[in-house]
Amino acid sequence: xxxxxxxxxxxxxxxxxxxxxxxxxxKEVREELRSLAEKLRRExxxxxIYIRGLIExxxxxxxxxxxxxxxxxxxxxxxxxxxxxxxxxxxxxxYRLGFRTFVLQGGEDSYFTDDRLCEIIKSIKxxxxxxxxxxxxxxxxxxxxxxxxxxGADRYLLRHETADKAHYEKLHPENQKYxxxxxxxxxxxxxxxxxxxxxxxxxxxQTDENLAEDLLFIKKLNPQMVGIGPFIHHADTDFKDFPDGxxxxxxxxxxxIRIMLPKILLPATTALATIHPRGRELGIQAGANVVMxxxxxxxxxxxxxxxxxxxxxxxxxxxxxNCLQKRIESIGCRIAVSRGDSRxx
Ligand code: SAH
Numbered sequence: 001x002x003x004x005x006x007x008x009x010x011x012x013x014x015x016x017x018x019x020x021x022x023x024x025x026x027k028e029v030r031e032e033l034r035s036l037a038e039k040l041r042r043e044x045x046x047x048x049i050y051i052r053g054l055i056e057x058x059x060x061x062x063x064x065x066x067x068x069x070x071x072x073x074x075x076x077x078x079x080x081x082x083x084x085x086x087x088x089x090x091x092x093x094x095y096r097l098g099f100r101t102f103v104l105q106g107g108e109d110s111y112f113t114d115d116r117l118c119e120i121i122k123s124i125k126x127x128x129x130x131x132x133x134x135x136x137x138x139x140x141x142x143x144x145x146x147x148x149x150x151x152g153a154d155r156y157l158l159r160h161e162t163a164d165k166a167h168y169e170k171l172h173p174e175n176q177k178y179x180x181x182x183x184x185x186x187x188x189x190x191x192x193x194x195x196x197x198x199x200x201x202x203x204x205x206q207t208d209e210n211l212a213e214d215l216l217f218i219k220k221l222n223p224q225m226v227g228i229g230p231f232i233h234h235a236d237t238d239f240k241d242f243p244d245g246x247x248x249x250x251x252x253x254x255x256x257i258r259i260m261l262p263k264i265l266l267p268a269t270t271a272l273a274t275i276h277p278r279g280r281e282l283g284i285q286a287g288a289n290v291v292m293x294x295x296x297x298x299x300x301x302x303x304x305x306x307x308x309x310x311x312x313x314x315x316x317x318x319x320x321x322n323c324l325q326k327r328i329e330s331i332g333c334r335i336a337v338s339r340g341d342s343r344x345x
Contacts, residue, residue, distance in 0.1 A: 080303050088124070093318075145191055226265075254287050267291060
């Protein structure tokens with residue numbers, strides 16, 4: 001085995017320089033990383049793939065991230081928000097289909113005050129106490145995070161986007177501070193959430209050094225989950241002319257993360273499925289163990305367009321689940337009907 005792969009496997013970390021070298025390694029070394037990551041996924045999670053039901057409950061957003069299709073200044077985005085009843089119907093359908101984790105994701109929408117959010121959290125956890133509830137609703141105060149947690153939220157996804165401050169400032173407007181994103185993640189951990197961070201592979205201006213910094217940050221935060229997927233341009237953003245992230249690099253990063261944190265939850269994301277017809281399967285074979293299909297009503301799916309050509313916006317949830325199940329079984333794995341908690345404690 002390649003020297004750096006052996007060292008990563010043994011020490012579960014490398015220096016920044018070594019990571020940079022590994023990230024630019026050739027095909028042979030990438031295959032070593034992939035097969036090692038796949039082995040570790042099996043050792044820790046067997047043939048089980050965890051599913052999360054994603055409910056994109058609002059695309060209103062007060063933030064203006066330069067890469068994102070639902071950014072505040074995108075006037076071409078048709079805005080929607082789901083009512084409590086609509087959200088509960090998504091959960092009902094999801095539960096029936098075998099989902100035991102629901103992820104409420106959305107833009108940063110001031111309509112959803114903490115009172116309204118807590119009502120939603122209590123409704124879902126009250127009706128489905130055997131399910132885990134994940135929030136992915138951006139940057140909030142520590143007090144707000146505390147309230148959601150006390151009302152029953154179990155997990156929180158907040159991608160750090162990039163661990164490099166200068167790079168962060170190229171991806172976000174002046175008023176969105178790197179320090180606040182980091183503060184949020186550490187607050188979430190301290191409060192006791194199972195936390196997910198993450199980043200886009202191939203985001204504009206990203207260097208291999210940035211990616212090495214992402215890896216070192218993830219090692220330090222030691223989250224329960226890491227969400228990564230390729231950057232994909234959106235025609236109505238400033239970054240419309242930037243190239244998309246590649247399949248190869250995304251798979252490489254998934255494998256390195258699996259080896260660095262063997263018990264981590266690692267989704268094969270919708271963005272990965274968007275850039276390659278077998279993206280999810282290839283992601284799983286590179287070490288991923290989670291998929292997050294959409295439970296949102298089909299009528300709004302196309303409006304939650306973070307990037308162009310997002311897949312799975314036309315099918316009903318049941319069709320999505322069947323299609324996923326076939327794909328997962330085609331590579332010798334199976335969907336688990338469980339909360340799917342992280343073994344990375
Ligand atoms: N507003 C919430 C969650 C919604 S965005 C938050 O701030 O966390 C969820 C993730 O989608 C973002 O963290 C980002 O990494 C990813 N994303 C946004 N635009 C994207 C694009 N153009 N290509 C790929 N991923 C994108």
